[in-house]
Amino acid sequence: MKILVTGAAGFICGYLIQELLDNGHEVVGLDNFSKYGRSEKSYDKHPGYHFAEGDAKDVDLLKRAARWLRSLCRGSGHDRRNFLFS
Numbered sequence: 001m002k003i004l005v006t007g008a009a010g011f012i013c014g015y016l017i018q019e020l021l022d023n024g025h026e027v028v029g030l031d032n033f034s035k036y037g038r039s040e041k042s043y044d045k046h047p048g049y050h051f052a053e054g055d056a057k058d059v060d061l062l063k064r065a066a067r068w069l070r071s072l073c074r075g076s077g078h079d080r081r082n083f084l085f086s
Helices: 011-022 059-066
Strands: 002-006 026-031 049-053 071-074
Touching (some): 002 011, 011 026, 026 059
Parallel strands (some): 002 026, 026 049
16 A cells, blocks of 8 residues: 655654555655654665655645555644645
8 A cells, every 4th residue: 555654754653654664555754854853764765665855734745645645644734624635
């Protein structure tokens, strides 16, 4: 399954991404590094992992990503608005 994980540079999502990869999923991590800054992750070179720098509040970016993904795990960008993908 192709999954987009927002807040990919964060502590919790780091564990989530590794678990998803270990279970055969293809993952795109999205983060703008506003909280933790850049850091190397053990899965950065995993063939099933791709990273995109960007803001999870960017609706246009998420709409473009929706064409590719099968699922979304929101680890960031929580501002009590729901986004609709068309």
